[in-house]
Amino acid sequence: MKLRTILMGAAAVIATAPAAMAERGSDGNVNVIYWQAPSILNPYLSSGTKDIESSSLVIEPLAGFDEKGDLFPRLAEDIPTVENGGVSKDMTSITWKLKKDLKWSDGTPVTSADVAFTYQYCTAPDGGCAQGAHFDGIKSVETPDPQTIVVTFTAPKPNPYLAFVGGQSPILQKAQFADCLGAAAPTCTEQNFHPIGTGPFVVKDFKTGDVLQLEANPNYRDPAKPAFATMTLKGGGDAESAARAVMETGEFDYAWNTQINPDLQAQMTAAGKGHFVNAFGTLVERIEMNQTDPSPDLAEGERSTVKHPHPFLTDPNVRLALSKAIDRQALVDVGYGEAGRPTCSIVPAPAAYASTNTDCIKQDLDGAKKLLDEAGWKDTDGDGIRDKDGKKMHILFQTSTNPVRQDVQALVKGWWNEVGVEVELKNIDASVYFGGDAGSPDTFEKFYADVEMYANNFDGTNPEAYLAGYLCSKIPGPDNQWQGENIPRYCDPEYDKLVAELAKTSDMTQRGDLAKKMNDMVSAVGMDSMALIDRGRLSAASNTLGGVVVNTWDSELWNVQDWTRIK
Amino acid sequence: MLDAGSSAPLTLAPPRSQWRDVWDQFRTHKGALIGMAVFFALVALVVLGPHLWRYDPNFIEPDAMKMIKSRNQPASLAHPIGTDQLGRDMLARMIAGGKVSISVGFVAMTISICFGTFVGVMAGFFRRLDGPLMRLTDLFLALPLLPLLLVMVMLFRDALAGVMGPSLGTFLLIVTAIGVTSWMQSARIVRGEVLALKEREFVLAARSIGTPSRRLILRHVLPNVVSPVMVAATLNIADAIITESALSFLGLGFPPDFPTWGRLLFDGLPYLQQYPERVFWPGLAISLTVLSVNYIGDGLRDALDPRIRGR
Numbered sequence: 001m002k003l004r005t006i007l008m009g010a011a012a013v014i015a016t017a018p019a020a021m022a023e024r025g026s027d028g029n030v031n032v033i034y035w036q037a038p039s040i041l042n043p044y045l046s047s048g049t050k051d052i053e054s055s056s057l058v059i060e061p062l063a064g065f066d067e068k069g070d071l072f073p074r075l076a077e078d079i080p081t082v083e084n085g086g087v088s089k090d091m092t093s094i095t096w097k098l099k100k101d102l103k104w105s106d107g108t109p110v111t112s113a114d115v116a117f118t119y120q121y122c123t124a125p126d127g128g129c130a131q132g133a134h135f136d137g138i139k140s141v142e143t144p145d146p147q148t149i150v151v152t153f154t155a156p157k158p159n160p161y162l163a164f165v166g167g168q169s170p171i172l173q174k175a176q177f178a179d180c181l182g183a184a185a186p187t188c189t190e191q192n193f194h195p196i197g198t199g200p201f202v203v204k205d206f207k208t209g210d211v212l213q214l215e216a217n218p219n220y221r222d223p224a225k226p227a228f229a230t231m232t233l234k235g236g237g238d239a240e241s242a243a244r245a246v247m248e249t250g251e252f253d254y255a256w257n258t259q260i261n262p263d264l265q266a267q268m269t270a271a272g273k274g275h276f277v278n279a280f281g282t283l284v285e286r287i288e289m290n291q292t293d294p295s296p297d298l299a300e301g302e303r304s305t306v307k308h309p310h311p312f313l314t315d316p317n318v319r320l321a322l323s324k325a326i327d328r329q330a331l332v333d334v335g336y337g338e339a340g341r342p343t344c345s346i347v348p349a350p351a352a353y354a355s356t357n358t359d360c361i362k363q364d365l366d367g368a369k370k371l372l373d374e375a376g377w378k379d380t381d382g383d384g385i386r387d388k389d390g391k392k393m394h395i396l397f398q399t400s401t402n403p404v405r406q407d408v409q410a411l412v413k414g415w416w417n418e419v420g421v422e423v424e425l426k427n428i429d430a431s432v433y434f435g436g437d438a439g440s441p442d443t444f445e446k447f448y449a450d451v452e453m454y455a456n457n458f459d460g461t462n463p464e465a466y467l468a469g470y471l472c473s474k475i476p477g478p479d480n481q482w483q484g485e486n487i488p489r490y491c492d493p494e495y496d497k498l499v500a501e502l503a504k505t506s507d508m509t510q511r512g513d514l515a516k517k518m519n520d521m522v523s524a525v526g527m528d529s530m531a532l533i534d535r536g537r538l539s540a541a542s543n544t545l546g547g548v549v550v551n552t553w554d555s556e557l558w559n560v561q562d563w564t565r566i567k
Numbered sequence: 568m569l570d571a572g573s574s575a576p577l578t579l580a581p582p583r584s585q586w587r588d589v590w591d592q593f594r595t596h597k598g599a600l601i602g603m604a605v606f607f608a609l610v611a612l613v614v615l616g617p618h619l620w621r622y623d624p625n626f627i628e629p630d631a632m633k634m635i636k637s638r639n640q641p642a643s644l645a646h647p648i649g650t651d652q653l654g655r656d657m658l659a660r661m662i663a664g665g666k667v668s669i670s671v672g673f674v675a676m677t678i679s680i681c682f683g684t685f686v687g688v689m690a691g692f693f694r695r696l697d698g699p700l701m702r703l704t705d706l707f708l709a710l711p712l713l714p715l716l717l718v719m720v721m722l723f724r725d726a727l728a729g730v731m732g733p734s735l736g737t738f739l740l741i742v743t744a745i746g747v748t749s750w751m752q753s754a755r756i757v758r759g760e761v762l763a764l765k766e767r768e769f770v771l772a773a774r775s776i777g778t779p780s781r782r783l784i785l786r787h788v789l790p791n792v793v794s795p796v797m798v799a800a801t802l803n804i805a806d807a808i809i810t811e812s813a814l815s816f817l818g819l820g821f822p823p824d825f826p827t828w829g830r831l832l833f834d835g836l837p838y839l840q841q842y843p844e845r846v847f848w849p850g851l852a853i854s855l856t857v858l859s860v861n862y863i864g865d866g867l868r869d870a871l872d873p874r875i876r877g878r
Contacts, residue, residue: 261837264837264841296726296729330631410625410627410655425823425824441725
């Protein structure tokens with residue numbers, strides 16, 4: 001197979017040498033490095049960005065977002081709207097039409113049954129689907145004919161572009177995944193590692209946690225694309241070595257998420273082999289405050305579950321004090337430089353939804369001390385650590401292993417010590433921390449710590465699903481294989497009502513107001529999910545790689561079919 | 568022999584202790600002497616250092632403006648080897664790091680030597696135990712150590728940290744982990760020595776007057792295997808320091824706010840090109856410790872072997 005591809009590629013090169021336009025497979029191999037290695041190629045079973053983006057090379061949604069945040073059709077013929085009749089006037093249904101003659105990479109036709117199956121797959125009981133929020137509020141998914149999908153909602157849905165839109169919600173092939181419903185989903189290794197898709201590439205070989213070998217999809221809908229015959233997506237290493245591999249040694253063409261310190265950014269750019277690409281989107285580095293007790297004294301299966309509320313982080317004044325103690329601008333200056341800016345909001349963009357609350361940005365150590373005093377946490381035994389009812393204010397602060405994050409940890413620890421809070425730091429290898437393995441105690445979903453730091457974002461321009469992630473019902477726990485999106489275990493009936501209201505509000509201004517209110521509840525004022533830094537997507541691209549367009553609204557590899565080799 | 572019949576006043580050389588002979592022999596080994604001086608200097612630095620150099624290795628200016636200004640300072644009187652990317656004093660961090668690294672080296676060495684000697688003596692002395700114990704040794708030798716250590720750290724770090732606090736818990740975990748994965752060489756060496764010693768006349772004599780095995784081992788066998796054990800011990804210190812550095816370098820050893828030489832290396836790595844001294848100092852300290860300990864071991868071997876001594 002490989003030899004054949006190479007020969008075909010070589011033949012194509014010879015045949016089209018004078019032609020300026022690239023042909024499928026004419027540009028050889030492209031090397032991409034994801035220093036967090038993909039562990040699975042099914043985004044419904046992992047919420048890790050690395051897994052979602054690697055899967056997006058192979059399986060595609062009906063529509064995606066371009067670099068401006070606008071919807072564009074992928075498998076769909078066009079984007080259904082109220083104007084073209086695709087969305088019903090009362091906003092309770094949306095009708096998608098598939099492109100004609102679409103084929104899976106195995107040559108079989110793509111039909112509406114596959115789309116309906118995907119819905120069934122993610123909503124199957126006991127499945128622990130990681131992208132459940134995308135399918136909230138759906139009454140039924142019907143398939144009147146092989147090209148048409150009608151999604152009916154339980155209530156008017158002002159934003160019907162959640163299910164089957166964006167890299168987190170791609171279409172799975174029914175024939176392949178039919179036996180993998182519900183609790184069987186994680187056991188279907190072959191399917192999860194070698195999904196059959198419609199994307200520009202097909203999986204040739206996948207070594208989980210290491211390397212993904214792909215080759216051009218012979219049945220891709222555009223016969224001229226992709227320009228590269230093969231792609232190697234290598235995992236491992238760290239952000240810095242990945243950036244070096246592109247910027248200094250030139251071994252790789254594209255490095256994802258090269259979060260490195262500002263001094264180094266300048267120095268690597270000077271080497272002249274590549275450039276950093278950066279755009280601000282919705283990626284926010286945040287500290288999640290565990291609302292449940294992670295104490296190791298509790299039985300396994302009860303740690304960090306709603307059965308045991310946290311001894312002090314459930315107090316809003318304590319959370320606010322911890323936020324006030326932090327100087328976000330200093331964190332940006334030390335760790336991010338151009339690729340970051342301070343924020344108080346977990347929804348920093350788009351402007352219509354972004355909260356304008358910036359109260360948190362100014363550091364106020366005295367204010368923090370005062371708040372903690374008022375909350376009853378005082379240093380009664382003179383050891384420099386606040387206590388209350390014999391319990392010390394001790395915080396275990398975990399994050400992934402990354403020099404910038406360790407610097408942020410050290411700085412935050414310094415400030416929190418300053419206001420009398422004892423802090424213990426812990427760092428976990430990124431592929432374990434974000435690995436989503438329900439058996440590991442060190443994943444960020446399990447949250448066996450008081451506070452933890454990571455970055456998260458939402459696909460597309462609509463934060464509805466993302467904000468719905470803070471519903472009480474989305475709290476990770478042993479009963480859903482630790483798969484919920486509500487990492488801080490936030491639970492407020494008021495908030496749940498707002499989620500329901502947002503889901504049925506269609507007026508854009510009202511939607512914006514609601515989103516801002518919800519953001520303030522959970523982040524800017526409530527501080528359950530304490531936003532720190534609005535991070536640009538900083539990746540490194542070789543100067544010989546053409547067609548790279550950074551997209552912060554969808555998978556970073558969204559236009560990989562348009563990538564070419566600049567000769 | 569003394570000549571009892573002589574009338575001349577007797578001038579007896581004061582009896583020389585065995586250890587004095589050892590020292591005299593040790594002194595002739597220049598490398599060992601220099602190694603010992605360097606090693607003692609390093610130990611003195613980490614033991615006395617915190618009392619003379621009163622910076623907190625984890626202190627960061629709470630005032631952000633001052634913190635930004637104090638970052639990446641070059642060497643100066645206030646900070647003899649500069650400050651790191653967060654304005655922490657590097658000398659204080661080196662001292663704190665050395666304390667951990669060197670104590671890890673010593674404690675892990677003690678564990679591994681005690682265990683290794685025990686296994687070696689048992690295997691060499693009691694024929695019945697020889698097979699099983701040596702197969703156990705083979706088993707441990709065949710295990711890939713670093714992955715095993717990583718798994719141990721993963722499994723037990725939280726449990727131990729919960730019981731004993733993060734720093735002491737990690738310390739115990741790491742020294743135990745290194746100790747139980749590095750005893751094999753000394754067990755092999757000791758077993759070989761014991762097998763040879765067991766057949767010697769003085770052991771036979773002791774056995775023939777009914778000396779029990781326990782006393783045979785303690786009085787006659789152990790003192791005679793001290794020489795190879797000492798050498799293995801010094802090499803083990805060096806190994807333990809390197810293993811701890813490797814673990815910290817992988818980000819899996821001590822927590823990130825707990826400086827060790829290995830972690831300082833890891834932290835300095837992103838700045839290798841701009842501030843090479845950030846990697847140079849901890850690297851030099853690790854190399855010097857390991858090298859000096861190796862030389863001391865070399866000197867000790869010569870000094871403790873009565874056949875070489877006096878030549």
